Amino acid sequence: MGLIKEFKEFAVKGNVIDLAVGVIIGGAFGKIVSSFVNDIIMPPIGLLLGGVDFKDLSMVLKEATTDEAGEAVAAVTLNYGMFIQNVVDFVIIAFVIFLAIKGVNQMNRKKExxxxxxxxxxAPTPSEKLLEEIRDLLKKQ
Known part of the structure; x- marks a missing residue:
């Protein structure tokens, strides 16, 4: 029973919940950035480079073949186009996170x-109060 209680305390802590929310939002943000790169940035770049689709860029290391049983054996390829696209994804995500952290740090500095x-x-001490009363009485005389 103690283990379940400890798990509840752990799971309800703010840091764990914040982390879970961050991971979920990060996953959704990653999909948005991937779509941005795949659908908006890379097509014009590919067009400028002569209609190249970066996803299709690859180098064939071994051609597709068929084995003795007549089953097709897929080609072995080095998909460097996907790698380029993933690098662009990473650079954009890293830059956006950099800007977000920079903004948060500036807000924290302004607060500080x-x-x-x-x-x-x-507040005056009791002896100071007594001296003030004596002064006021002397002024009245």
Whole structure:
């Protein structure tokens, strides 16, 4: 029973929940960036390079063959076009994360740089209060 209680405490902690939300949003963000690269950035670049689709760029290491049983054996290829596309994905994701972290750090710096309100003057001690009363009485006479 103690193990279940410990797991509940662990799972409900803010850091674990924040991490789970971050992973889910990160996965969705990765799909958006991949679509951005695949569907918006790479087609014009491929067009500029003579209608090349980067996904199809590969080097054949071994041609496709058929074995003795008549079954097709797929070609062995080095898919460097997909690698280029994934590198572009990574660069864009890393740059966006860099900008996000930079923005968060600037906001934190502004909060730290905000001047703290001046501290309230200390309350007079009982002896100071008594001296003030004596002063006021002397002024009245």
């Amino acid at each position: 740089e905000a001047p703290a309100p001046p501290p309230a003057p200390p």
